[in-house]
Amino acid sequence: MAVVVTLKKACAVNPLKMSQPIGAALAFLGLNRCLPVLHGSQGCTAFGLVLFVRHFREAIPLQTTAMNEVTTVLGGMENIEQAILNIYTRARPAIIGIASTGLTETKGDDVDGCLKLIRKGHPELDKVAIVYVSTPDYVGAFQDGWAKAVTRLVEDLAESGPAVAGRIGVLAGSHLTPGDIEELRETVEAFGLEPVILPDLSGSLDGHVPEDFSPTTLGGTSVADVRDLGAADFAIAVGEQMRPAAEALTRKCGVRHTVFNRLTGLQENDRLLMLLADLSGRPVPDKFRRRRSQLVDAMLDGHFFFGGKRVAIGAEPDLLWSVGSLLSEMGCEIAAAVTTTTSPLLQSMPCTEVVIGDLDDLEVRAGGCDLIITHSHGRQAAARLGISLLRMGIPMFDRLGAAHRVGIGYRGTRELIFEIGNLFMADERPAHPVRAAAAH
Amino acid sequence: MNTLTNKVQDVFCEPGCGKNQAKGEKERKSGCSKQLKPGAAAGGCAFDGAKIALQPITDVAHLVHGPIACEGNSWDNRGAASSGPALYRTGFTTDISESDVVFGGEKRLFRAIKEIIDKYDPPAVFVYQTCVTAMIGDDIEAVCRAAAKKFAKPVIPVNAPGFVGSKNLGNKLAGEALLDYVIGTEEPERTTPYDINIIGEYNLSGELWQVKPLLDELGIRIVACISGDARYHDIACSHRARAAMMVCSKAMINIARKMKERYGIPFFEGSFYGISDTSEALRSVAGLLVQRGAPEELIERTEAVIRREETRAWEQLLPYRERLGGKRVLLITGGVKSWSVVSAIQEVGMIVVGTSVKKSTKEDIERVKEIMGENAHLFDELPPREMYRMLKEAQADIMLSGGRSQFVALKARMPWLDINQERHHAYAGYDGMVALVREIDKSLYNPVWEQVRCPAPWEQRQAASVTGSEAIGDATKFGGVPVRPRLVHPGA
Numbered sequence: 001m002a003v004v005v006t007l008k009k010a011c012a013v014n015p016l017k018m019s020q021p022i023g024a025a026l027a028f029l030g031l032n033r034c035l036p037v038l039h040g041s042q043g044c045t046a047f048g049l050v051l052f053v054r055h056f057r058e059a060i061p062l063q064t065t066a067m068n069e070v071t072t073v074l075g076g077m078e079n080i081e082q083a084i085l086n087i088y089t090r091a092r093p094a095i096i097g098i099a100s101t102g103l104t105e106t107k108g109d110d111v112d113g114c115l116k117l118i119r120k121g122h123p124e125l126d127k128v129a130i131v132y133v134s135t136p137d138y139v140g141a142f143q144d145g146w147a148k149a150v151t152r153l154v155e156d157l158a159e160s161g162p163a164v165a166g167r168i169g170v171l172a173g174s175h176l177t178p179g180d181i182e183e184l185r186e187t188v189e190a191f192g193l194e195p196v197i198l199p200d201l202s203g204s205l206d207g208h209v210p211e212d213f214s215p216t217t218l219g220g221t222s223v224a225d226v227r228d229l230g231a232a233d234f235a236i237a238v239g240e241q242m243r244p245a246a247e248a249l250t251r252k253c254g255v256r257h258t259v260f261n262r263l264t265g266l267q268e269n270d271r272l273l274m275l276l277a278d279l280s281g282r283p284v285p286d287k288f289r290r291r292r293s294q295l296v297d298a299m300l301d302g303h304f305f306f307g308g309k310r311v312a313i314g315a316e317p318d319l320l321w322s323v324g325s326l327l328s329e330m331g332c333e334i335a336a337a338v339t340t341t342t343s344p345l346l347q348s349m350p351c352t353e354v355v356i357g358d359l360d361d362l363e364v365r366a367g368g369c370d371l372i373i374t375h376s377h378g379r380q381a382a383a384r385l386g387i388s389l390l391r392m393g394i395p396m397f398d399r400l401g402a403a404h405r406v407g408i409g410y411r412g413t414r415e416l417i418f419e420i421g422n423l424f425m426a427d428e429r430p431a432h433p434v435r436a437a438a439a440h
Numbered sequence: 441m442n443t444l445t446n447k448v449q450d451v452f453c454e455p456g457c458g459k460n461q462a463k464g465e466k467e468r469k470s471g472c473s474k475q476l477k478p479g480a481a482a483g484g485c486a487f488d489g490a491k492i493a494l495q496p497i498t499d500v501a502h503l504v505h506g507p508i509a510c511e512g513n514s515w516d517n518r519g520a521a522s523s524g525p526a527l528y529r530t531g532f533t534t535d536i537s538e539s540d541v542v543f544g545g546e547k548r549l550f551r552a553i554k555e556i557i558d559k560y561d562p563p564a565v566f567v568y569q570t571c572v573t574a575m576i577g578d579d580i581e582a583v584c585r586a587a588a589k590k591f592a593k594p595v596i597p598v599n600a601p602g603f604v605g606s607k608n609l610g611n612k613l614a615g616e617a618l619l620d621y622v623i624g625t626e627e628p629e630r631t632t633p634y635d636i637n638i639i640g641e642y643n644l645s646g647e648l649w650q651v652k653p654l655l656d657e658l659g660i661r662i663v664a665c666i667s668g669d670a671r672y673h674d675i676a677c678s679h680r681a682r683a684a685m686m687v688c689s690k691a692m693i694n695i696a697r698k699m700k701e702r703y704g705i706p707f708f709e710g711s712f713y714g715i716s717d718t719s720e721a722l723r724s725v726a727g728l729l730v731q732r733g734a735p736e737e738l739i740e741r742t743e744a745v746i747r748r749e750e751t752r753a754w755e756q757l758l759p760y761r762e763r764l765g766g767k768r769v770l771l772i773t774g775g776v777k778s779w780s781v782v783s784a785i786q787e788v789g790m791i792v793v794g795t796s797v798k799k800s801t802k803e804d805i806e807r808v809k810e811i812m813g814e815n816a817h818l819f820d821e822l823p824p825r826e827m828y829r830m831l832k833e834a835q836a837d838i839m840l841s842g843g844r845s846q847f848v849a850l851k852a853r854m855p856w857l858d859i860n861q862e863r864h865h866a867y868a869g870y871d872g873m874v875a876l877v878r879e880i881d882k883s884l885y886n887p888v889w890e891q892v893r894c895p896a897p898w899e900q901r902q903a904a905s906v907t908g909s910e911a912i913g914d915a916t917k918f919g920g921v922p923v924r925p926r927l928v929h930p931g932a
Binding site: 009010011012013015017018019021022037040041042043044045046049050051053054057058059063064065066067068069072075079082083084085086090101103106107136137138139141209210213215245256291346360377380397399 | 459476477478479480481482483484485486487488503506507508509510511512513514515517526529530531532533534536538540541549550551552553554555556569571572573574575576601602603604605606667823824825828829843844847848851852853892
C-alpha cells in the first residue's frame with residue numbers, strides 16, 4: 001500500500017509527463033486510414049510529430065489547425081473547417097480525429113458545435129467519420145488523453161446490435177506496444193475467437209514497408225470495426241485507463257466487460273486464459289501450457305538475481321503498475337515510484353510512496369538503487385547516478401525496436417524477466433577483498 | 441501583448457534582410473512567413489524557434505512557462521553540444537495546471553525561478569513565454585524584472601509564444617531577447633584585435649569544434665558564439681568583438697545588424713559547409729579583422745592555412761570522386777543549407793537533381809541556380825507523395841533531408857542522410873565536408889540495399905507466372921546501385 005504524494009513545488013524539473021493531446025493523437029493513430037489533427041498552434045503538432053517519429057521511426061500523419069494569435073481570440077471554427085476540408089481533399093481519410101490543446105481550451109472553443117455546423121455545410125464529408133475529444137494540455141497526462149480519445153470513439157461510433165458469437169472487443173491502453181498488441185491478438189485468436197482491437201497500433205505503427213505511399217495511417221482499427229465493437233460478445237480492457245471506455249461500451253451497447261489492470265506477470269495471464277477458455281468453450285491450447293511452464297522456469301532461474309534488488313521506476317500509472325507489480329513479485333523492492341497522473345491503482349502499488357512528479361523527483365529518490373526504469377529521458381539521471389537504465393514507455397528515441405518490445409503474456413513476461421535479470425547480472429561485481437572487508 | 445506585437449513588427453521589418461528590401465511597406469508588415477494552411481501545415485512554432493536559438497547557451501537554466509506540452513513533449517531532443525556545463529539539458533517548466541489558467545500563473549513562475557536559483561545557482565535564468573500563459577495575460581517581463589531584482593541575477597524574458605508565428609520568427613525574437621537583456625551587460629576580462637562573434641551557429645553535433653581549431657591556430661578568438669556552446673558571460677560581453685560572422689542565413693540577422701548599429705561591429709554572411717565556403721569564411725573573418733586594425737599579416741597566415749587545409753581535404757576526398765562521381769542527389773532542406781550543401785557535394789562530382797527552396801530567400805535561389813545551372817529542379821514545395829514517387833522511380837540515388845522526410849526515403853528503399861538539426865554527424869569545415877562525403881559513401885554502398893530491394897520469393901514467383909520470367913530480374917535493376925568493394929574510410 002502506498003501513499004500518493006503530489007509535491008508542492010512550482011517548477012517541474014526534467015519532465016516525465018507528456019500532455020493529453022498527443023496521447024489522444026496516438027490513440028487516433030491506431031485507427032486505419034486516419035489523420036489526427038491537433039486543434040492548436042502548429043508547434044503543438046510539430047512537437048508531437050517529432051516525438052513519435054523518433055520513437056517509432058516511422059512517418060507520422062498528424063496535422064494542425066494552425067491557430068495563431070488572432071484566430072485564437074476570434075475562435076477557431078474557420079480553422080477547423082479549413083483543416084477538415086484540406087485534409088479531406090488531400091488525404092481522403094476514413095476518419096479524422098481532432099484533439100483540442102491548452103491554447104484552444106483556454107479560449108473555450110465549442111468544437112462539438114462547430115462540427116455540427118461544418119457537417120451541415122459540407123455534405124461531401126458525410127462519408128468521413130469525425131471524432132473530437134477535449135484534451136487541454138494543462139490537465140492530466142498522456143495516458144489520460146489516450147483514454148479520453150478511446151472513450152469518445154466508443155461513444156460516437158460503436159453501434160449496438162445482436163451480439164456476434166466469438167467477437168471479443170479488446171480495449172488496449174497506451175502502455176501497450178504494437179508488439180504487445182500482436183501478442184494479445186494471437187492469444188485471443190488461438191481460442192478461435194475474433195478480436196476487435198481498439199486502438200490497434202500493431203496495424204499502423206509496427207514498422208513495416210508498405211507498397212505505396214499513404215498520407216494517412218497505414219493500418220489499424222477500421223471505422224467499421226469500431227462500429228462492430230458494439231456487437232461484441234464480450235470486451236476485455238487492458239489497463240485501468242481503459243475502464244471508462246469499457247464502461248461506455250457497456251452503457252451504450254450492453255457489451256459485458258472485464259478490466260485487466262495488467263497482463264505482465266503469471267497470475268493475470270492465467271486469469272486471461274481462463275476467461276478466453278470460458279468465452280470460447282475451448283481448452284487452453286497446448287502452446288500456452290508450454291509457455292506458462294517456460295515462464296515459471298524463468299521465474300525460478302531469475303529470482304536469484306531479483307531478490308532484494310532496489311529499483312526506481314518512473315512511468316505512467318498503468319505501466320508503473322505492470323512492471324512494478326512484476327518486480328515486486330520477483331522479490332525486488334520498489335524503492336522509488338514516480339508517475340504522471342492520478343489512477344486508482346497508485347495506492348495499491350507495492351511500495352511506500354508514489355510521487356506524481358518528474359524525473360528529478362525520481363533522481364533524488366533513486367540514489368543507491370540497482371536499476372532505474374523509465375523512458376529515454378531518464379538517461380541523464382541514470383548517467384549522473386551511475387545506475388543502469390532500462391528504457392520503458394514513450395519516448396524511446398535512443399534505442400531501436402521500441403514498437404516491437406513485448407512485455408505482456410507469458411512470453412513477454414518471460415522476456416522481460418530475462419532482460420531485467422541480465423541487467424542485474426551485468427552489474428554484479430566480482431568478489432574483492434576490500435569490498436568484502438567493507439561489508440564486514 | 442502590445443510590446444510583443446511591436447517586437448514582431450520590428451522583426452518583420454528587418455532592413456538587413458534582402459528578401460525584405462524587395463517588398464513594399466504593406467507586404468513587409470504582414471511578415472516573412474506565408475500564411476499557414478490549416479490541415480496542410482508543417483513546421484515548428486515561434487516558441488520552438490526561440491528555444492532552438494537559445495538552448496545552446498549551456499550554463500543557464502531554460503525555464504518554460506506554460507503547460508506540460510511545450511517542454512514535456514519536446515525536451516532534450518536537440519543535438520547542440522557543450523564542452524562543459526550541462527545545465528542547458530535539464531528541462532525546467534512551470535507545468536501550469538487548470539487553476540493557474542483560472543487564477544494566473546505569475547506567482548508560480550516567480551516561485552519556479554526562485555527554486556531554480558536556490559538549487560542550481562546558474563549565471564542567468566531564461567524564461568520562455570508560451571501560448572496559454574500569453575492568452576491568460578501572464579506578464580513574464582514584469583515577473584522576470586521582479587525576480588532579477590529580488591535575486592540579484594539576470595532573469596531574461598523570451599517573449600515568443602508559439603502562436604505568434606513560425607520557427608524562424610522565434611529565432612529572431614530570441615535574438616531580440618539577447619539584444620534587449622544580455623548583450624552589452626558585462627565587460628570582458630581582456631580584449632584582443634582578433635576577437636570575433638559567430639552568430640547563428642548552434643554547435644549541432646559539435647560542428648563549431650570542427651572549425652574552432654583553425655581559428656585557434658590563427659590566433660582568432662571567438663568571444664561569443666551565439667549561441668553554440670555559449671556561456672552567458674561570453675554573450676553578455678560580445679559587444680566587444682571586432683567583427684562578426686553570421687552563419688545561419690536569415691535566422692539571426694537582427695542580432696548581426698543591430699550589433700553593427702549599436703557597437704559598430706561589422707559582419708559578413710558566410711557558411712562553414714563546403715570546402716570553398718569554409719575558405720571564403722576564413723578569408724572574410726581575417727579581412728574584417730584587419731580592416732578593424734588587426735595586423736595585416738593575419739591575411740597571409742590565413743591564406744596559408746586555407747592552402748594547407750584545402751589540399752588536405754581534397755586529398756581525402758580524392759578516393760570518393762571516383763565512387764560518387766555522377767551519383768544523383770535529391771536535397772531537401774531550407775535556406776542557406778541549400779546552396780552551401782549543393783556546392784559542397786558538387787565538389788566530389790555528384791549531381792544535384794533537385795533541391796527545395798521553400799525557406800530560401802530570392803538571393804539564395806539565385807545562388808542555387810548559379811551553382812546548379814538552369815536545368816536543376818527547384819521545388820518550392822515537394823509533397824511527400826511526390827518525393828516518394830521520385831525515389832521509388834529511382835530518379836535520385838540518395839536523398840539528403842531532415843528527419844521528417846526520412847521515412848519517405850527509407851520506405852521507398854532508398855539511401856537517406858540526415859542533414860538537419862537531429863543529425864548525429866558533424867559536417868562543418870574541411871573535416872566536416874570529408875565526413876559528409878564519407879557518410880554519403882557509406883550509405884550508398886551499404887550492401888543492405890540489395891537485400892531490402894529484393895522482393896519475397898513468393899512474390900517473384902507470382903510475378904513470373906503473370907508476366908513471364910523476365911520480371912524476376914527487375915528487382916536487381918531497381919535503384920541501380922552497383923556492388924563494389926567497400927572503401928576503407930580514412931579516419932573513420
